Amino acid sequence: MYSNIEIPRTPYASEEHQMLKKSVDDFFLKEAVPHYEQWEKEKRVPREFWLKMGEQGFLCMDVPEEYGGAGLDFTYSALVMERARYHGIDFGLGVHSDIVCPYIVNYGTEAQKQKYVTRMVTGEYIASIGMTEPSVGSDLKALKTTAKDMGDHYLINGSKTFITNGEIAHFVICACRTNVGTPDEGISLIFIDKGTSGFSVGKPFDKIGLKAQDTCELFFEDVKVPKSNLLGKEGMGFKYMMTELARERACMAVEAVGSVAGILDKTIQYVTERKMFNKTLADFQNTQFKLADCAAELQIYQNYTDTCIKLQAEHKLHPVQASMAKLKASEMQGKVIDECLQLFGGYGFIWEYPVAKAYGSARVSRIYAGASEVMKLIISRALFREYYKKGKS
Numbered sequence: 001m002y003s004n005i006e007i008p009r010t011p012y013a014s015e016e017h018q019m020l021k022k023s024v025d026d027f028f029l030k031e032a033v034p035h036y037e038q039w040e041k042e043k044r045v046p047r048e049f050w051l052k053m054g055e056q057g058f059l060c061m062d063v064p065e066e067y068g069g070a071g072l073d074f075t076y077s078a079l080v081m082e083r084a085r086y087h088g089i090d091f092g093l094g095v096h097s098d099i100v101c102p103y104i105v106n107y108g109t110e111a112q113k114q115k116y117v118t119r120m121v122t123g124e125y126i127a128s129i130g131m132t133e134p135s136v137g138s139d140l141k142a143l144k145t146t147a148k149d150m151g152d153h154y155l156i157n158g159s160k161t162f163i164t165n166g167e168i169a170h171f172v173i174c175a176c177r178t179n180v181g182t183p184d185e186g187i188s189l190i191f192i193d194k195g196t197s198g199f200s201v202g203k204p205f206d207k208i209g210l211k212a213q214d215t216c217e218l219f220f221e222d223v224k225v226p227k228s229n230l231l232g233k234e235g236m237g238f239k240y241m242m243t244e245l246a247r248e249r250a251c252m253a254v255e256a257v258g259s260v261a262g263i264l265d266k267t268i269q270y271v272t273e274r275k276m277f278n279k280t281l282a283d284f285q286n287t288q289f290k291l292a293d294c295a296a297e298l299q300i301y302q303n304y305t306d307t308c309i310k311l312q313a314e315h316k317l318h319p320v321q322a323s324m325a326k327l328k329a330s331e332m333q334g335k336v337i338d339e340c341l342q343l344f345g346g347y348g349f350i351w352e353y354p355v356a357k358a359y360g361s362a363r364v365s366r367i368y369a370g371a372s373e374v375m376k377l378i379i380s381r382a383l384f385r386e387y388y389k390k391g392k393s
């Protein structure tokens with residue numbers, strides 16, 4: 001098995017990490033794996049499961065103790081996320097713990113931290129973030145949802161799409177245009193709670209993967225929210241998003257390596273059991289070489305992802321490094337899972353097989369949290385910064 005190769009993972013080397021790994025593995029195997037097919041049918045992970053995650057201390061693990069968290073670093077959160085994907089439990093955990101939560105911890109007021117963060121740690125509140133709109137995805141600066149300053153409140157109009165946790169979340173941090181006419185600086189982040197008049201949610205989309213993760217459209221029609229719902233400073237939303245996207249992209253790499261490790265282990269197991277031509281599929285040199293290649297690919301991207309995890313834990317991860325990790329780990333995810341699926345033959349095409357689910361889910365890794373082309377744009381801008389500074393643009 002790939003996971004039996006005893007190559008130490010540097011971010012997870014401590015005894016505490018090993019204990020956490022054992023307890024999250026036990027937890028997912030008992031509380032999630034047996035129910036996952038049902039959750040896929042319901043297109044959501046039930047809120048009770050989130051509460052159980054909270055009880056175990058598996059949510060928002062780096063939140064400071066004063067807000068109910070364990071005050072740990074990103075390595076712990078990354079380990080939980082990775083093990084969820086290893087077991088094929090694809091849900092909006094990363095969005096909750098590692099995308100939305102840091103925004104509030106880093107830019108929120110004391111009241112916002114008390115209201116949202118303390119409840120996110122326990123699973124009492126589930127979080128979502130709304131950046132993408134039906135007509136605007138990659139070109140985030142062009143977003144159209146407006147939050148009009150009405151003196152003592154904002155009036156929000158517009159819509160968002162593809163929002164993870166859209167249905168089950170208790171609130172959304174919504175990227176809105178507060179200053180029309182200044183494309184770069186006119187974007188702000190605003191909390192909108194479920195149940196606020198004029199805020200409605202579409203039915204979860206039917207997707208080709210991540211089926212237990214509710215992905216929805218959100219609609220805002222004259223939604224009135226108090227000024228105190230602004231996150232950080234008005235007009236700073238785009239800057240905040242660009243800063244926090246590095247962590248989000250590191251999470252994508254973590255999820256990719258977790259998913260691939262899980263499928264590789266399941267494939268190694270399968271080929272040793274599948275009989276053909278008076279031997280097992282594992283006895284063919286083609287199978288052994290294919291899987292050796294897959295293991296080597298995973299190892300290489302896992303090592304780079306480990307570097308990013310450690311840097312993020314030290315708050316030193318550079319956005320370009322994070323983009324490189326997301327770009328290459330998501331490509332590796334698609335490629336290796338495709339190779340594994342081939343070894344399952346027809347069974348690989350049948351939904352109940354984890355490799356089929358992982359194949360479907362892997363496809364979006366090259367699209368969300370910034371498409372591969374956007375990652376290449378970020379990397380190439382850094383490569384050619386000096387060239388264009390000298391007047392080439």
Ligand SMILES: Cc1cc2nc3c(=O)[nH]c(=O)nc-3n(C[C@H](O)[C@H](O)[C@H](O)COP(=O)(O)OP(=O)(O)OC[C@H]3O[C@@H](n4cnc5c(N)ncnc54)[C@H](O)[C@@H]3O)c2cc1C
Pocket residue numbers: 095129130131132135136137138139161162163164165207210215364367368369370371372373374377
């Ligand atoms: C399952 C799922 C969950 C998601 N969760 C969330 C969420 O929680 N919150 C949220 O705000 N959004 C979420 N998204 C949205 C996601 O981030 C966007 O889909 C993504 O940013 C791409 O935007 P788009 O779909 O509008 O594609 P577009 O922006 O229309 O891009 C289409 C294609 O154009 C190409 N392209 C884009 N930019 C460039 C470029 N600069 N150069 C060359 N080619 C380019 C790429 O091939 C890209 O795939 C989610 C999406 C999915 C599918």
